[in-house]
Amino acid sequence: MQKSSVVKTGVVAIAITVFxxxxxxxxxxxxxxxxxxxxxxxxxxFFAGTIEGPWELEIDGVMYEAWTTVExxxxxxxxxxxxxxxxxxxxxxxxxxxxxxxxxxxxxxxAPGEYRANAQGKILEGSGMFENSYGKIVIHGTFIIDFxxxxxxxxxxxxxxxxxxxxx
Numbered sequence: 001m002q003k004s005s006v007v008k009t010g011v012v013a014i015a016i017t018v019f020x021x022x023x024x025x026x027x028x029x030x031x032x033x034x035x036x037x038x039x040x041x042x043x044x045x046f047f048a049g050t051i052e053g054p055w056e057l058e059i060d061g062v063m064y065e066a067w068t069t070v071e072x073x074x075x076x077x078x079x080x081x082x083x084x085x086x087x088x089x090x091x092x093x094x095x096x097x098x099x100x101x102x103x104x105x106x107x108x109x110x111a112p113g114e115y116r117a118n119a120q121g122k123i124l125e126g127s128g129m130f131e132n133s134y135g136k137i138v139i140h141g142t143f144i145i146d147f148x149x150x151x152x153x154x155x156x157x158x159x160x161x162x163x164x165x166x167x168x
Contacts, residue, residue, distance in 0.1 A: 036059045040066075041156070044070075054068070067091075069092070070089050106118055119138070
């Protein structure tokens, strides 16, 4: 690869990163931001067209349970089988409030039907106590496709920051 190609690729990557966070306050560990961490399982049924599953998120030391719905917004498969994608996640908490997130990342093949997932994104909006919240989230995990059943399974961990939660 020529040096000019590497420089152009780097500039494009920086531009995409800046674009993802334009129009949204930068989440940082300040007085109005809380760390979040959790884990979840996602099941994708190719016949039913659904991607969903349970998720637990710890925010400010409190564990919350949510049902997560995922939509693939964009996907591109590269020559080596890596899938570069954009996903929309909605966390529906058991008390009725929601958080919506857009993630950008990759599914990298590690074996036939098995992928390592790495994605990062921002919290777009929410409802209830998360109505005015914003922040960032990173998700990592493994995604396995069972070709005999056309169902895929994923186990993931998540971490990030969420700001401006209304606890009242």
